Amino acid sequence: MTTGARGVCEPKRPNNQRVSCEAANNNATPPSPAIAPGAELIDVRQAAAEIGARGIDPRIARLVPGFDAPFFQAGLAGYSDAAMRIVARRHGCPFCVTEALLDRTLLAGGRGFDKADLGDLHDNIPGGPEDHPLAGQIMGSEPAEMAAAAIKMIEQKARTDKQYRLLAYRGALAPGVNPPDTEGISEQLRAMREHVRLPGGQQVGFWPPEKDLRDAGLAAALAAEQPESPASPAQASFEVIDVNLACPVKKIERKARGGHWLAEPLGAIKILEAVREAVPANIPCAVKMRRSFDDTPEMAANFERIFDAAMRMGYAWATVHARTVKQKYMGPSRWEALRDLVRRHPNAIVFGSGDVWEVSDIFRMIAYTGVHAVSVARGCIGNPWIFRQAREMMAGRPPAPPTIAEQRAALTEHFRLSLAVTHRFRHGEETTSKMMRKFGIKFAQHHPRRDDIKRRMIGVSSAADWWSVVDEFYPAG
Numbered sequence: 422m423t424t425g426a427r428g429v430c431e432p433k434r435p436n437n438q439r440v441s442c443e444a445a446n447n448n449a450t451p452p453s454p455a456i457a458p459g460a461e462l463i464d465v466r467q468a469a470a471e472i473g474a475r476g477i478d479p480r481i482a483r484l485v486p487g488f489d490a491p492f493f494q495a496g497l498a499g500y501s502d503a504a505m506r507i508v509a510r511r512h513g514c515p516f517c518v519t520e521a522l523l524d525r526t527l528l529a530g531g532r533g534f535d536k537a538d539l540g541d542l543h544d545n546i547p548g549g550p551e552d553h554p555l556a557g558q559i560m561g562s563e564p565a566e567m568a569a570a571a572i573k574m575i576e577q578k579a580r581t582d583k584q585y586r587l588l589a590y591r592g593a594l595a596p597g598v599n600p601p602d603t604e605g606i607s608e609q610l611r612a613m614r615e616h617v618r619l620p621g622g623q624q625v626g627f628w629p630p631e632k633d634l635r636d637a638g639l640a641a642a643l644a645a646e647q648p649e650s651p652a653s654p655a656q657a658s659f660e661v662i663d664v665n666l667a668c669p670v671k672k673i674e675r676k677a678r679g680g681h682w683l684a685e686p687l688g689a690i691k692i693l694e695a696v697r698e699a700v701p702a703n704i705p706c707a708v709k710m711r712r713s714f715d716d717t718p719e720m721a722a723n724f725e726r727i728f729d730a731a732m733r734m735g736y737a738w739a740t741v742h743a744r745t746v747k748q749k750y751m752g753p754s755r756w757e758a759l760r761d762l763v764r765r766h767p768n769a770i771v772f773g774s775g776d777v778w779e780v781s782d783i784f785r786m787i788a789y790t791g792v793h794a795v796s797v798a799r800g801c802i803g804n805p806w807i808f809r810q811a812r813e814m815m816a817g818r819p820p821a822p823p824t825i826a827e828q829r830a831a832l833t834e835h836f837r838l839s840l841a842v843t844h845r846f847r848h849g850e851e852t853t854s855k856m857m858r859k860f861g862i863k864f865a866q867h868h869p870r871r872d873d874i875k876r877r878m879i880g881v882s883s884a885a886d887w888w889s890v891v892d893e894f895y896p897a898g
């Protein structure tokens with residue numbers, strides 16, 4: 422018997438979001454309940470309270486300080502930029518993932534990769550001290566490019582773009598490029614550093630970079646002078662590097678990337694090795710996978726092989742989207758597959774993804790499958806309250822729907838933050854305003870006049886248009 426996981430919850434909501442991870446297709450799909458026979462019997466409120474009392478697996482909290490609750494905001498190409506992440510965090514989200522960034526886009530400097538450019542690097546630089554902890558997600562076809570892109574992400578452009586490309590294509594820094602000077606850095610700080618290596622073990626630098634060490638040295642000196650003020654440690658750019666082996670985006674020049682690697686396990690393993698070797702050991706690497714490429718036994722075996730290899734290499738966790746790559750974003754995800762995976766690998770950390778549409782799905786998925794945390798994807802677009810509601814449920818309280826005042830605040834914050842992300846670009850206001858239409862339409866789902874708001878949001882082209890919709894439908898106080 423196949424039973425929906427949604428149980429007694431709200432009816433399905435239509436979803437018309439463009440899936441930018443597969444730019445050529447509009448993978449609009451109505452929310453479907455996951456395949457999870459028996460999940461309807463779970464008492465979700467009780468499960469949430471128990472999960473709240475238990476807390477997150479201590480291994481996760483140790484790996485990523487601040488990741489203190491068993492849910493997070495997924496990577497969502499075209500959506501999960503710094504603005505969306507900060508709004509989520511302000512509503513209780515403990516951890517976020519950037520959208521998938523192509524290694525070549527990163528190496529090219531973040532622009533100019535036209536059709537294949539899945540995400541804008543500028544949107545994915547961490548959005549200040551509030552935008553942590555954060556996983557930077559990369560996707561690509563060549564191990565050396567992936568390794569160099571990972572180094573570039575964690576160093577946040579400490580070298581020139583050309584130097585990163587040389588790392589990828591020549592495997593070394595350009596002759597004559599000297600490392601920055603090391604003046605003023607204590608032996609103790611220098612000893613804490615790790616080698617940054619390319620696939621094959623070639624050392625190409627250190628982590629943290631010299632600049633961070635100097636900042637840390639300065640912070641330590643300041644703290645010594647003013648013992649009351651806490652020393653600010655050198656801030657890592659990304660707390661985690663996440664390798665995408667899940668996106669169903671088409672191959673280019675017959676080269677695998679994203680989820681297509683699940684059909685080519687040897688290549689997938691090379692990518693995982695290259696990235697893990699390049700990234701300093703103190704920065705966790707994680708992998709995003711689909712439950713399989715398709716439903717054949719051969720592909721199920723490939724998944725297992727890649728998953729095993731990742732765990733052996735020291736990948737911190739795998740986030741598994743319980744649809745196949747062939748399914749793209751359509752049809753139900755199969756939570757049974759997550760449950761079986763967790764049972765087969767009792768010591769591995771597994772995060773679950775797929776068909777998390779509302780807050781109760783988070784706890785139903787954990788209770789049903791045993792995953793250690795839940796990736797909230799389409800369920801949090803225009804719905805940051807899902808994170809606040811999750812914390813309410815973990816505290817044993819019923820999840821409160823967002824008031825109109827809360828909705829006004831979220832629409833205001835999200836728009837302002839988006840303007841901040843694009844402020845340096847020409848036409849930043851127009852770009853932001855048009856981009857925010859899709860969020861406005863999703864935010865409207867929570868409003869009694871959702872259809873009127875949607876009609877107005879479709880025409881938003883300027884900040885004035887946005888504020889006029891906000892003032893009309895979400896009046897202040």
Ligand SMILES: Cc1cc2nc3c(=O)[nH]c(=O)nc-3n(C[C@H](O)[C@H](O)[C@H](O)COP(=O)(O)O)c2cc1C
Nearest residue numbers: 440495496497498520521742774775776777798799
């Ligand atoms: C528009 C869109 C963009 C996505 N982009 C990414 C991405 O960049 N990285 C990633 O790991 N997953 C991406 N995903 C997959 C989601 O993170 C998630 O695994 C998937 O949507 C299943 O969860 P859901 O059914 O609850 O939405 C994307 C999904 C959608 C719908």
